[in-house]
Amino acid sequence: MKFMFVFIGILLIACIAAMLLASGFVQKSILSEMKSQIMTTANNIVRLADTDLDMNEIIETVSNSFYSISVYDASETTLPKGVTPETLSTLEEDTVYFAPQEKNIFPYALLRVRDSYVIMTPHSDNNELVNFRSSAITALLFCAMIGAMLMLVAVMQVTKPVKRLTRATKEVAKGNFDVTVDYESCDEVGQLAHHFNLMTRELKNMEYLRKDFVSNVSHEFKTPIASIQGFARLLKSKDLTKEEFDEYTDVIISESGRLAKLSSNLLRLSRLENQAIPEQETEFSLDEQIRKTILLLENDWSKKNLDLDIDMQDVMYLGNEEMLQQVWINLISNAIKFSHDGGLLRVCLEKDGGFANVEITDNGAGISEEALPRIFEKFYQGDPSHSKQGNGLGLAIVKQILQSCGGEISVESEVGKGTRFTVRLPLPENPKKKA
DSSP: OHHHHHHHHHHHHHHHHHHHHHHHHHHHHHHHHHHHHHHHHHHHHHHHHTSSOOHHHHHHHHOOTTEEEEEEETTOSOOOTTOOHHHHHTOOBTOEEEOOOTTOOSOOEEEEETTEEEEEEEBTTBSHHHHHHHHHHHHHHHHHHHHHHHHHHHHHHHHHHHHHHHHHHHHHHTTOOOOOOOOOOSSHHHHHHHHHHHHHHHHHHHHHHHHHHHHHHHHHHHHHHHHHHHHHHHHTOTTOOHHHHHHHHHHHHHHHHHHHHHHHHHHHHHHHHHSOOOSOOEEEEHHHHHHHHHHHTHHHHHHTTOEEEEEEOOOEEEEOHHHHHHHHHHHHHHHHHTSOTTOEEEEEEEEETTEEEEEEEEOSSOOOTTTGGGTTSTTOOSOGGGGGGOOSOHHHHHHHHHHHTTOEEEEEEETTTEEEEEEEEEOOSSOOOOO
16 A cells, blocks of 8 residues: 555646646647737727727627726726836727736736727636646546556556565464465566575575484484493393493493584584684694594504505695694595405595695495485485494584685585595695694
8 A cells, every 4th residue: 555655646747747747838838829819909999999889899899708898988097907108108099908907927918099999808717727737637647547546456466466465474484384385487576586586495404404403413312322221221231241241341431422513513513514614724634634634543544455546646735734634534434444355545646726625535335326315414314324333423524614714615425436525725825844
């Protein structure tokens, strides 16, 4: 309704402005025409004055509904407003004198005939100019009425999708993300409806991820807690042998360690997602850091008798050393975990312009095409057979760390042939030379 009143107000202002402009242009032409007609009437009076008709008959002959014609004798003391004896005394016989009336835009004509004075002026309530204004006002009213009706229809058509959007927004506010607005158009409202539908789809996905996250967290915590609870009850039995006691104790220790690792990873991921890394950046040797990580995991790759192919250039990097080492630990330990016994683990580091590219490749089981787009999701584990060895947070942490330092990660994999992770990191403009 507010839009309708605004549009009608604009329409009325535009119509009034148009009428005033038109009046200004047309008024001069109408007044000139009125003056010409008065002159014609005056000439007719002068011509008829040479006949035997008296003045009243002459006036009756030339009079019309648009002009007022009055006759005054020179001896009359009461003259029309704006006419003085001095004005009359200056008039010559059969000569028309035009003078504007006081505070009046209409032409005012004086004529001296047979020692009488004829005064001619348009009627103030019935003349061409008044008729024009009346017609213009009538047209203005009709235009306003028709325009208001058309505007009402147009506003209703325009606001209909807006009202639908409003109702849909209220549904979204209630938590219903399945609502959509079916309105296709190339105008602004159509674009708004399109982006609203995109927003609801994204919110629906976020809600699904949130519920999935809560479900996964609950499951990940529930499993080791149930194991700890079960084996703790078994430990209360007095008939346990030393071997059974040691076995149950080891299970409790293992499951509690798993809980501690899960809690640590959740806290780390939450910190990465919700705030910038607080630690100060330092410049360090990237190749040395990766070599130390490989040595740190020597026990793991030695158990699988993996062959190592290491090819790394000297690269100095500016960033958070502790966080970046977590990236290499997660990626290399994953490569070891999914490699076959006696397989090959390849680690390469090279400069590429202003970037450092790190490739970590294994020839293990590989990742299926269905699982590949989801491997960076929280708690996602493409291979359930290794679920006991992790909790599906490692790659999510890796991606979050790399995003926080302006890096990128990509993956290529083929089932049965292996997987290659590629990390791309921006290098400092003026790196220090390696000592």
